[in-house]
Amino acid sequence: MGWECPPRQTTGDFLTSVTNPQERTPRAGMENKVPRTPDEFEAYWKKSPQCGSLQKEIAQYREDYPLGGTAGRDFDETKRMRQAKHVRPKSPYVISVPMQVRLCVKRAYQRIWNDKPSTLTTVIGRIFMSLVIGSIYFGTPNASAGFQSKGAALFFSVLMNALISITEINSLYDQRPVIEKQASYAFVHPFAEALGGIVADIPVKFVSAVVFNIIFYFLASLRYEPSQFFIFFLFTFLSTLTMSGVFRTLAASTKTLAQAMSMAGVIVLAIVIYTGFVITAPEMSKIPWFSWIRWINPIFYTFEALVANEFHGREFECSQFIPGYPNLTGNSFICAVRGAVAGERTVSGDAYIQTQYKYSYAHIWRNLGILIGFWIFFMALYLIASELNSATSSTAEFLVFRRGHVPAHLRHLEKGGKAGSAAEVAPATNNSSEKGGTSAIPSQHDIFTWRNVCYDIPVKGGQRRLLDNVSGWVKPGSLTALMGVSGAGKTTLLDVLAKRVSIGVVTGDMLVNGKPLDTSFQRKTGYVQQQDLHLPTTTVREALRFSATLRQPKSVSMKEKYEYVEDVIDMLGMQDFADAIVGIPGEGLNVEQRKLLTIGVELAAKPALLIFLDEPTSGLDSQSSWAICAFLRKLAEHGQAVLSTIHQPSALLFQQFDRLLFLAKGGKTVYFGELGDQSRTLLDYFESNGARVCGSSENPAEYMLEIIGAGASGKSSKDWSVVWKESQQAKGVQAEIDRIHNERASATPSEDGSPHGEYAMPFFSQLWCVTHRSFQGFWREPSYVWAKILLATLSSLFIGFTFFKPDSSLQGFQDVLFSAFMLTSIFSTLVQQIMPKFVVQRSLYEVRERPSKAYSWAAFLISNVIVEIPYQVFAAIIAWACYYYPVYGAAQSSQRQGLMLLFVVQFYIFTSTFAALVIAALPDAETGGTIATLMFIMTLTFNGVLQPPSALPGFWIFMYRVSPLTYLISGITATGLHARQIVCSDAELSVFNPPSGLTCGAYLNPYVTASGGQLYNPTATSNCQYCQLSNADQYLALSNIYYSERWRNFGIGWAYIGFNIFGTVLMYYMFRVKHYNPTSFVRGIRNGASLFCRVLKRRSGTTPQGKEADNGRLV
Template sequence: IFKFVYNAAFAIIVGTLFLRLPDTTAGAFTRGGLLFFALLFNSLTAQAEIPKSITGREVVYKHKAFAMYHPAALSLAQTVVDIPFMVLQILVFSCILYFATGLERTAGHFFTFVLYLFVGCLCLTAFFRLVGNISPNVDIAHTLSGICLLFMILLVGYLQPPKSMHPWFKWIYWINPLAYGFKALMCNEFRSLRLECTGANLIPGGTGFADISNQVCTLQGARSGQSYVLGRDYLADGYEFYVDDQWIDFVAVVCFWIFFVAAIAAVMEFIEFGNTGYSINVFKRRRPKVDAYTEETIGNATDKEVAMYKNIPPTGPTDEQILAGTTFTWKDIDYTVPVKGGERQLLNAVSGYIKPGTMTALMGSSGAGKTTLLDALSQRKTIGKLEGEMLMNGAPQPRSFRRITGYCEQLDVHNPHATVRESLRFSAALRQPDTVPESEKMEYVERVIYLLGLSDIADCLIGDPDSGEGISLEERKRLTIGVELVSKPKILFLDEPTSGLDAQASYKIVHFMRRLAESGQTILCTIHQPSAMLFEQFDRLLLLVRGGHTVYFGDLGHDAQTLVRYFERNGAAPCAPTANPAEYILDVVGSKTSQVDWPQVWRDSPERDQTMAEIGRINELQRSGGNDHGSADDDKVYARSYMFQTKLVMRRMFVMYWRNTEYNLTRLALQVMCALIVGFTFYRLNDGAVDLQNKVFAIFECSVLSILVINQVQPEFLRQRQYYGRETSTNQYGWRAFAAAIILTEWPFSFVTNTVFFACFYWTVGLNSITDRVGYFYISYIILGLFSLTLGQAIASFSPNDIIAAMFNPIFTAMIILFCGVTIPYQQMPKFWRRWMYWLSPYHYYVEGVITNDLHGSEIKCRQNEFFVFSPPDGKTCNEYAGDWVSSAIGYLNNPNATESCEYCSYKVGDEFYTSLSWSFNHRWRNIGILLGFIVFNVVFTVVMIRIYKVNKR
């Protein structure tokens, strides 16, 4: 639906911009621009296939491993499914665009246009899907697609006709599917057109020049003595396109599509990227010097920490231990969420408590509300209505609750470019109070590393489990727990800590949790169908059923006998001696044939009365115990100041970016390749009239390159936002620190890559070599790069994922390119768009500034084949016949004293070219200021969206 809506919206915008194109020579180039943009927009839209191809890759590999189907079959199925949706998409787009712009209104022309556009879109969709499938990650995919797209646009035959292409790139034109699609569309439109030569296109013009035999039309394809140009002649002379070849071009596009589809099937069938079943540890080159922490060095530790290491058996918390530790109680917790037509209750009057030195399991069938309750108790819920009483140490939860408690999520979200030690140090530095010396925090990190058994991999990069590089899944689980432990949490919440692990790894994690509990830690943990060995590690159980109803809360007892006796006493079948108590109770409460209303049984049971009484006793004990658990730090949402947060987050992010070589090298490679491609496509331009146009197109391509920059920065922004979502949920740092870091960290890298582009591009094309002109172009391009960077981040800031961001990109980029004044000049725009959208296009200010900067004061000298030739009346020289007209117009006569074949050059100086576009050299520095204003707007918008966008909606 989203695709249909924005396709229709874009068709309306383009259709009204190119509204009712005239059938004259004045609209010939603009008509070609319309067809080019129709094809280009669908090409940019097809780029959304890249993240789709990479995102679902792991699922395909898993299905292939299970021999469910051949991946090649999936690729063919995707292609078949594309067809009906794309037919509707192209029909909607074409019906609006075609008739609004006044293209040839015959059934044959229209349906041929639809067919060519449909096949071209199919072909490009398959091409970008192939790029995604042959790329190991999204960074390489965007770089590869960007280089290919730039080649396609440059060598499509519109900005530079095939006859003007240099031989070292012209061969690419013949293997460019976009070029064949564009040729077919142009031939279909121009094959029967007759373009009347009017206005400035007929020279000499004005009063006194009525004899067509002494005039010439300035459009390529003009014939002497004709006041019109045939469309087929315009294509043949200007582009070397021949209308008789249009169906050959159509077949070529179809062949490309078939080739791409076959290549996708082969790649998906035989090539796999990422994890091969094992992981490789990658260590940091320079490891920090730290003191090894062993059993012999714990003499200065507190009794609580010693107990961690010595594995003291649990004796159960006494009142003194309760007062010394942290208790947490919840009473009558109700939670409802809005749904269509009303509300749905997910938790229903849930009550319970956790004490120091104990492990409480939270269990239930799928959909019972385990994670929902854990999120509610740990203050992670961002939507819905939460009611009930939650008290920590007998008092309401302080503002610092999320920071002083630990929450280990089910998914282990870590920055892959950080080491284990760096992740732990980062958490400790931001979550422990600033009253604790940094040296003490770092020492505690080393203790946790030893405790977790992570000493051997402390300086190993965390990596990505899908890539096969980095620490193992079980080590990631331990790291997740460690990130919370280094904050010295008063309560530890864990959501499915054993998910995705084998039996041995699961036992290690649960046994470690047991050791934490024995040291006095308060633990609440959701767990799904544990083995009997794991289940017996817990002290207490809270059991839920669908609807968020409690069916049991209390001690497990030895071998879970207390739990089993409760259910047997209330009507459940006896538990077999060899049965797993955890599976037994889940079967009992989940049985569809059971006649027992277990939630009602619990509500009527003495065990519930005991639970409510114990909740009251614990809270009263805390209030009357005289031990003040609170501190001034409890009222602080964040432990550290904003400046410290920003400094630490920015330093960490810069290091992570520096280590992300794939991201940086692909960005640099894209800039270098694009600079060389554009530079050698428009190699060493001189002062001719055609080269003047080519300079404009070369500079215009720099703005097109910014589209590729937008595509590149978004995946990294979204990855960093994912890490921010986890870290901000524990109040490590605020949105201001993240916004400053994610925006400013990119700028040095952008400066370097744009400088490299400038060095490779500027002198290769042969732009103005005057020092101040060189400096202005450099400054402008650096600012354009920053604008593209900030625009990409702004779009990503309101997008939930990179697929949605990739779908938004064509709308924004096409809009600002369309209205920059190159493809359709300011004077030819309809008044509606000319009055506001032209002035809102940032590229207009960039293009105007750099083009006037380059052309101002430059003398134009037409080559021999660039002159327009007309014949004066008998007995008159060229100057006598057209001298007055030339003096009031632009351009010059090359042979004013000749009596035949007058040679007229369209421009005398570069200023004459850009003056006709309503541009001015005096606007250069004003335009720089306006571009900076657009950057400020992008930055402010990004910051606002970071502030209001909920990364993890729960």
């Protein structure tokens, strides 16, 4: 064909190079004969004898192996022989379904065993919650005063057993990519993996249920009878399995985690409200549009069974009689609870649950069958959904552009309805444009040197040295390669030189022009990481401008920074995708474009000293690798200092570098110096020290690895790190470093016009830029915003129309109180929506932007808090409207409506700041979600609704006072119900007869005067109708809620928000900036106690043992 294959170039690299105008070189005399365009290559191939030979081979193959011939049947038979028994012949799977399930169960158990911290955390968390919630109801009397508390305890037991499974949604989404990949390879059916997970989780769920239910049951003073306990355990454990099926089905049926969590939030709301406690069964029948939910709610049947199991066959002493006169006789009194009979001093448990809940003990075993049916149904539905919804649609890579910024040559495809795929026909070009080119790079003059750098990290039993007396330098205009075997410490050395290590001890000298590094060093260097981490919602141009704005000095105008960004775009050939969204792999920039952006972000910062690159060619094909290295070569030729790690480059790539630092295992230097033409200087060093001669076709990089024993042979006749230490070249390196220090230290320092501070821009400029980018990211990710708004809207509408226009009875006022309680129940779901978003932002900041000193951690935190607030306020306004008007109507004053709105807005802002507080110091959103859920349950438990403060044990009163929901619910209900009159329903009236000869008024007047309430028929001489309360303020006072404290409660709410923000900053600073180890405090106490004991021993005359006795002093 006429193309020249350079010496030492591999066949594969040569074949790809002939299609790249930058790499290929025609042989002498063939310049005008070689094909250059794709059409010319195709025409040349079709005319070649090789093409004719291939066509003959294809024709012969089709003749020998026709479709449907014996070869095809033989292949099918071979495939059938490889398959296990009971596998369909046409099935792509090799093993049968039972074998697949057995394999998946084994793997699931291994996964559980290898993730013991997660399992232990779940069990310990359950123990903790059982102790907390059980202790709340400790000592509940077996009398009528304990009816409400017993119902609340059973309600909590059901919810804690059933809703714990919601965390499985996160774990299933974590496993989904692996399952989809293995299903595409026909390893196992997705439903086999799902069934394996179900089977493996049952023992864990059983252990968790045992520890929770045993502690809770007996601590909450429930019925101390074996049969009742085992019935309780059976139903709660079955409810756990059933709800696991519900949430697993939800995870398997949805496409995104945000979608699943939004739906889960509404489902949990429906389950909790229609369990039978928040709204009793008789009240549910009055809700025409939602009453059917109870029949498809598994927890409804569980709660009925538990209540009937607790109250059946028991007579409870009455705790309060009406009227409360001494020496009551006949039927002139009644117990102040539902189900009571006039003149009876005890209350039948069966009568109470029949009157209050419409429950019957006869339904227990019917409910057990229904619950088992639900479990089987949802598990089957989960398996079906896992199989049908497992495949993800795969499409070609395509770019996504900002609206109105699609390049001109792609707009015709956009009009055709597939703008994204247009990018496939416009791959990135790596040619530097004539306009900008690398001439825009500022020339550098500073020299970075390091001498005898060592790095030790703590390991169990001592210290481990990762770098051992490494020396070298990087000069402007040079391209230095950092190579070594795997584990030699290449990236470690790069991190140490770039001051990016946070643990261990670094010793040695690292100087710029012979002077110590100042706080601006990290900002003045560029570091191109191996991982291409970028914010998915920004465009390429915006990412470059962000870096230039924050990392170039404040003295440089914004216009100059943006102009320099355009020069960088031209340099890297990114004009075709400069306005494209970074996106995610597969829907955004491809691998090469992401690598170019990573380099561009560092170049846009205009590094004043040098650029570090960590394996910039990893993940790229040979052509892309060549383009990257050629660009680095151009940077060096224009005065940039470059230090890059590279792993086994091809011979041509290796020749692009000027100098090499070669490391052996243990971080020991094998060689540092010039490479020379065709790597001759390097080869001469090894050959002169006893290595074999490198062949003319060998790759010098592979030759080096083989010589030191890291190649295919894995053997070396000598320790080359020792050879280096004793060589003249090593001494020459030290002499050159001394010369650089002496020459540069006395020279006048060059100023780049930038300050020597840690950051280039002031704090408020940082905050403005980061906040602007965060708002931009939210705007371009509408799925997150819509999920938030959808959750707020649907949950509020659901609550509003569930508690639609309650009447003025006691039950109606209780419904209003529970409606406010349920309004806060979406707290956990809102928090778990926010946390993953925060973690993505934090990962980018901590891995790339914080080490480069782009902006401070305070700016990062504050911006993430600020950006959530407008969306939380908007969601709160919608939630308020959807909740307030159905429940309270529009007749209240504007002041009350406005205050209610303020409380709802405050709650949503509190939610976002609480999410930031919890996740600030934690490693991942799953852990944060677990902790936030536990903390939320604590605040929900102690807010005074389910257990009034007067009924709490004395040691839990402080939790009632510190729970933020105490003040929120108090403020909402007091604002909405103040001064409303109570009109008891017939079922709520206490009906009894006065003594003979007295009217109801005469008989009850002293009692009403002392205790309050209302007597509806004072002139009657029989069937006195007495209502225990007369207005809403009396009812709210039972829960310690007062209208006069509404503004105080509002102020306390803002104090909690301020505490969340302060705590976020403090937690992040302690655990993510200073890396505080919480165990060090405990260790310090232990060491102090040990020292104190040793001092006491010495004073008592006892000789200390061990080390102290040997050296005669205390350590």
